[in-house]
Structures are given as structure tokens and as C-alpha cells.
Amino acid sequence: MARYDEAHKAQTRRRILDTAGRRLKRSGIDGSGVSALMPDAGLTNGAFYAHFGSKDQLVAITVTDQLTAQEETLRSLLSDDGSLQSFVEEYLSCDHRDHPDQGCPSAALLDEIGRASTEIRGAYTEGIARIIEVVASRADGDESASARSTAIGLIAVLVGTMQLARAVTDEQLSAEILASGIANAGRLLEHAEPNSH
Template sequence: MRYGKEHKQATRQRIIEAAGRRFKRDGIDGSGISALMKDAGLTNGAFYTHFTSKDDLVATAVADQLRAQNASVVAHAAPGRAGLEQIVRWYLSAQHRDSADDGCPSAALLDEIRRCADSTKQAYTEGVLMVVDGMAARLALDDPLSVRTRALSVYAMMAGTLQLSRALADKRLADELLEQGIHNAFALLGIEREQAGTLA
């Protein structure tokens, strides 16, 4: 039975989304093609209809995850520093920490991405810069490129804070770390504490 182009594209997207969740949950190395295809409700044989290799899927899934993060969080944030505050508070929230499957691929996969093929590193670089550029545009609307590295540094700090918060057994300490991370991000971004709403 032949399926149309739209069906094939929808099936491919289903694999990409299922893979993105599993990679963040079990890691790239810990996720075999069989498990990935089972998550998508498909057989192993269907894999090569859509992807040339696991590396191809990894690069595609990482890029898709970052596009989704940009579309659902960054693109919907308010303009200016108020939007930066929204992004930081979402990123360093207990909800984001506790839902790794649906969260940022940077916090879940950075250590593995550094060992991936160049195609995955390139896809990751392009995706993360899309997110960071959205932050930079809110930090310096007239010249976002001038603050791109600062925005990238804040993003890196937030990803590391989220990773550590997820790893701590002491939930109270993990919560305090997230709150301190918000303070630190605001300081690096030049957001005044009184402007930042409920921070003590």
C-alpha cells in the first residue's frame, strides 16, 4: 500500500518527536533504533525509509527540539527585558526541571552532543543560536549581535544550573539552586531586581 507525501512527512515527524523525548530521557547512546521506532509505533524496517542513519536522526531531532523550544518559549516571550525575565523564569523553573522529556535538549544532552558527528554539532549550533539570538534581541534590540556571546553565556549558565538541580538528591537544595540561578541570570543580563517582580 502506497502512502501519500503528507502521511510520510507526518510519520517522519512522529519519529523525530518520539526520538527527541527518548534521547532526553535515556541519552543518545542509551537509545537504540528498535526502542525509538517502538516509541513511534513503527517497525524497525521503517526507519531507513525516513533516515539514512541514527546520526541523521540525532541531528534532526536535536534541531527539532531547539526549534520547538524557540517557538513555544522564546518567540512567545514579551519584547525587551520583560521577555528575558519570562525566558529565564521558565528555564529555571521546578516544572522544567521535573519534566526533562519535554524540556531543553541542552540540559539533557550536552555531554553527549560533544561526542556526536559533526552534522549533529552543526545542527545543535544552529538551533541553540536561534534560541540565544531571541534572547539577544530582547537584550539589545538595536544591535543583538553585540550581546550574542553574553546571551550565550547566560544560556550556558542556565543549562548547567538545570543539570545540577536535576542531579541533586536534596529537593530543597535543588529548588534553592534554581532560585539562585534566576538571580545570577538576571545579574548577567542587567535586569534590575525591583523590575524582576517577585524576587526577594
């Protein structure tokens, strides 16, 4: 019986995290209260406190979960002989722009994370640092500091471009912003990625 209870609790927690990830990226941290998150997961507000001590704890764990998933996707792409350029093109796509709930937590939540609690910002810091390391490990350079700088620059271009493309109401301008981001990211990667031309 205890094994079932633990498995059930783990499944419920996973459902809350998956639901919270989508809701937070769609509605933001401030627009995602416990009373909105729990019905999305098909649960009562009371069930929330069996899994999380506070909304900040849920957001911090969700941010960690989302960034870990993004890191795993990036590692998988790169281990399958994918390039950082192909990651850039997928990231700066109209599909990603139009579906923030399925995309990058940075592009969807960065402005709010910057004003959030230390717990949430700490979770974000750890997750983005791992992503920077993955990108830097793929950048070809004699100095690790140079590869790290390229990685940070690339992530900044991607996230900033996506936020700007989502913010404007002119669809043609939005597409132009995405194309410009791809071009700028390409310039960053031009001499940084092995076998790039």
C-alpha cells in the same frame, strides 16, 4: 494516491521526530537505539530506514527540530510582551527539572552532544546560534557584542543550572540551585533588557 502517500510519510516522519525528541531527552543519545525509538512511535525498525539513513541523521534532525521549537516558543513569548526574566523563571522551574523529556534539549543532551558526531554537533551549533540571536535581539545594549555576550552568558547559566539541579539527589539543594540560577540570570539581565528594573 501519491498525495495520500506523501501526507502519510510526512505524518510518520513527524511521529518519529516527536517520539525521538522525548526519548532522547529522557534516556540520552546512547540510551536511545533505533530498536527503542521505533516501538515508542508504534513502528517497526524497518520503517526507520524509509525516513532516515542512520541514527546520527535522526539525532541531528531531532536536535534541529527540538531547538527550532524552543526558538519559536521563545520568539512567541517575547513577541507577546514577555520578558527574558519570565523565560528564565519558566526554564529554571521544578516542573522543567522534573520533566526533561518535555523540556530543553540542551539541558538534557549537552554532555552527549559534545562527544557526538560532527553531523549532530553541526545541527546543534546552528540551532543554538539562532537561539543566541533571539536572546541577544532582546538584550538592550549599545553594542551588539555586549548583547551577544549577555545572551551567551544567560544560556550558559540556564543550561548549567538545570543540569546541576537534575544531577543532585537532595531535593532542597536542587531547589536552592534553581533559585540561585534565577538570581544569577537576573543579575545578567539587570541592565541588559529593555524596561527591566
